[in-house]
Amino acid sequence: MIDDIRVGFVSALSSVKRGNKKTLIFIIFVLALIFMNLIFLPSFIGGISGMFTNFMKYPYGDIVIEPGGDNIYINNADNVLQKIRAVPDVKAATKRLDVGASIEYNQKVVGSTITGLLPSEEYEISNYPYIIKEGEFLGDLARDEIILGAMLVEGYFGSEIYDNLGGVRVGSLVNVTYSNNVERTYKVKGIMEGTFELVDLNALIHYKEIEDVFGLNESKATSVVVKLEEEGDSKEVKEKIISVGVKEPVFTSDEKSDAILRQAMQSIDMINVVSNLVSLIVGAALIFIIIYINTLNRRREIGILKAVGITPNSIRISYVFISMFYVIMGIFAGLILYFILMFYFMKNPVMFYETIRLTPEIQSGLIIKSIFRMLIMSVVAGFIPAWFVTRKSILEAIWGR
């Protein structure tokens, strides 16, 4: 077998060294495009997935604890917070109260979720304080102020898609009717824009105000949101949180985004799988045809090689080496093209609504997987046609009988 490999290698090397260079360049170019297709589209899909996962961190942080069973609230959220804050790799944690309400301004009314939060704690938890496009974020003492999501305000991101409050601006007074029919008036302190519906259709108010409106006590919360240290692994920390005695359901933001985006991502993934499959089939067919035509043209030569004592296996191995060489060169060229395109799209992201920036994500795991797929494809596509031709007897191969 070792002799077969040695002879196969020498034969393949001389074939590549002295073969037609223009054909070689063409084959490598096509294989480079095929390889790039295997990794380029998934990189964009990865970018979409990453973008959505980041969006999910507004409401859910890195980890979120929610009420269990039929409970509306987490009872004694401060106790839960105390346990969580003692867990290693937890950077910060806070409680929130989400309630339903309608907001009215100038006879325009929209339904919205209002999140009651503790403003000073949010600086370490979420991006809310950093996405204020107009005005300011809530202060710790501000009980009569509200932050409106951009989609509720005319002229802002996505406001044309849903009903909005018209020309409401920072400083305007809005009336809020809560789901328990309590009515309050608030001054708009700021407008936030997260370019994501879960954020931009919401409004923010001080936690204490919601407690007051709903008559809640003993630190109730609809969610406890956790931010991890940079090196923290959300799955590991989730397990630790459970182990310190938190009884309520604990979710990582990936799990939350998975649940919400699963269907959409499954559809996109299906497109990706089909696209990958087609690419691999096209690549395999290309190599198969090239090697098959090559072996047919050299049928007589192959017969002679067998006649002088070269084993069929070494001839097959030689074609596998040639095929692998094409593919390896195609992978190299494809990687160069890929990184050029990635560099371009990272500098010039794809824009939606002039605010959503979609940048592709370089996934090393995917690249390695695609390289393996291409190499396996090259072995199969190189071996099969060579096997067909080398099966023929010497007489048939050389003299056609």
Next chain:
Amino acid sequence: MEKEMIKVNNLVRYYGTDGILVKALNGVSFNVKKGEFIMIMGPSGSGKTTLLRILGLLDKPTKGKYTINNLDLVDLPEEERNYYRLTQLGYVFQDYALINEMSASENVYVLSLMEGKSKKESLFDAKEALEKVGLGDKLERVPNQLSGGEKQRVAIARAIAKKPKILFADEPCANLDTQTSEQVLEVLNTLNKKFGQTIVMVTHELWHTKYASRIISLRDGLIISDKKRRDGFK
């Protein structure tokens, strides 16, 4: 001359093509001694190429016995036939049959590699063989850079590099002009005279026989004459 090396006994080869039976060999028997230079002659369709293919283990007889040094080669399993052909026999084809992408030395040394020799050893053998056929200065030339005669000499070098027991040559001068043919035949003659190489060659040119020690003539698949040359080599 030594004892008999090849023993061919009543070889028969029939081909069946589209229901028509072609009787290529009808019972050929002869023996070959070590160091002989045999030329097989005959008109087209006489069976000379079929006989050489059977002797070179490229084809199998329908009937008959064929031994080299008492080893029965007819019933040898395919894999062992391949190995025997690789290590013990040399075969020169009419149209050189070189690999165009390989240099002269690569064309020759690839067979030594196949035998399991090291690259260094294989290169040495290839160089030695190419020097024997007068191409020691053209080791790195690819077939396209060689003349017809040179290509055939590379093919001979490839066949002799492994120091085969017997060298078979199927009309090695068919595509060459007279002068180049003479050069190739001189190479074969030298191999035979100087190195004692046993050679069995098929030809249809009468003038080639001046190099032969024995001439076997075939017609319709039968030996019609088997004569030794008495007047020595030219």
